[in-house]
Amino acid sequence: MANLQPTMFREYDVRGLLNDEQINEASVEIIAKAYGTMLSKRSINTAVVGHDLRKGSQELTQIA
Numbered sequence: 001m002a003n004l005q006p007t008m009f010r011e012y013d014v015r016g017l018l019n020d021e022q023i024n025e026a027s028v029e030i031i032a033k034a035y036g037t038m039l040s041k042r043s044i045n046t047a048v049v050g051h052d053l054r055k056g057s058q059e060l061t062q063i064a
Contacts, residue, residue: 002024003027004027004031018060
């Protein structure tokens with residue numbers, strides 16, 4: 001289940017815990033689709049997704 005809390009969204013990134021409540025496949029999919037929609041409305045066709053070396057980071061970049 002996705003639980004998108006306003007405090008997760010910072011000026012330059014998204015922060016949260018990798019668990020069933022915050023950062024998980026469902027929440028990443030929602031965020032990715034929303035971000036893609038915003039980029040599309042601005043005619044931006046390319047985006048770069050970065051991550052750190054924490055457990056799950058690389059796997060989460062493959063969602064959506």
